[in-house]
C-alpha cells in the first residue's frame with residue numbers, strides 16, 4: 001500500500017498484529033488441549049495516568065480474548081514501594097500466574113530498579129529485568145521486550161534480511177532503545193545509537209537505511225533527515241493539540257515529510273504501537289510453556 005501523496009509504503013502494524021494474534025490463539029488452544037495449560041497474566045498499574053489505564057485495560061482484554069487467565073491490580077498513586085514489592089513477590093509465588101507486567105512509568109517515589117530486581121525473571125514478560133536484558137546482550141534471549149520485538153517482526157516482514165544495513169536508533173531507554181539496538185545488532189545490522197547528546201543528529205539520520213525514532217518528542221525527525229529509500233520506524237506516541245479543541249496522536253517523525261523520501265514507514269497510530277500488546281501475549285505464552293517445562297514455542 002502507498003501513503004497518500006507520497007512514495008513510501010505504509011507498514012500496517014494492525015494487520016501484522018492480527019496475524020500474530022491468530023497464531024498465538026492457535027498455539028494457546030493447542031497447549032490447553034494437550035497439556036491443560038492456561039497462561040496467566042497479572043498486570044499492575046500504579047496511579048491514574050489515563051493513557052496507562054487504557055494500555056493496561058487493553059492488555060487484560062486481549063489476554064481474555066485469547067483464553068488466558070487475566071488478573072489486574074490497580075494500586076493508588078501513593079502506594080508505598082514496600083507494598084508494591086510485596087504484591088510482586090506474591091505474584092512471583094502464584095503458580096497460576098506466568099507473566100507479571102508492571103506498567104511504566106511508575107510514580108517518582110518508587111524505584112523502578114527495586115521493582116525489576118524483585119520480579120521473577122521467568123515471569124518478566126516485559127523482559128526488563130537485568131537477567132533478561134543480560135540474556136539478550138549475550139545472544140541467548142528467552143523473553144524479549146515487546147515493542148522492540150514488534151519492530152523486528154515488522155522489519156522482517158517488510159524488508160526481509162537487514163544484514164549489513166545501517167540502522168539508527170534514536171533514544172536509549174531500557175524499555176525500547178537499548179533492547180532494540182541489541183536486536184538489530186543480532187540481526188547483523190550496523191547499529192548506531194543516538195540520544196540527546198548526539199551531535200548533528202540530522203546528518204547521522206541521513207546515513208540510516210533503517211531509522212528508528214523513540215525520543216518522545218512530537219514530529220522531531222524531519223523529512224529531510226530521511227535517507228531516500230530508507231525504512232522509517234516511528235515508536236513515538238505523542239498526544240498533541242489538533243487545533244479544533246480536540247487532540248490527536250502523532251509520532252516522533254514528521255510523517256508526511258518523511259513519507260516523501262522513505263521506501264517504507266510506520267504510521268502513528270496503527271504502526272509499532274499495535275504490535276506491543278500482542279507481543280506481550282506472545283511472551284506470556286512463551287513464559288507459561290517454559291514454566292510448565294514444555295519445549296520452546298516457535299511463534
Ligand SMILES: Nc1nc2c(c(=O)[nH]1)N[C@@H](CN(C=O)c1ccc(C(=O)N[C@@H](CCC(=O)O)C(=O)O)cc1)CN2
Nearest residue numbers: 055102103104105126146269270271272273274276277
Ligand atoms: N510495562 C510497560 N510499560 C510501558 C510499555 C510496555 O511495553 N511495558 N510501553 C508503553 C505503553 N504501551 C504499553 O504498555 C503501549 C503503547 C501504545 C500502544 C498502542 O496500541 N498504540 C496505538 C495507539 C493507541 C492510542 O490510541 O492511544 C498505536 O500506536 O497504534 C500499546 C501499548 C509505555 N509503558
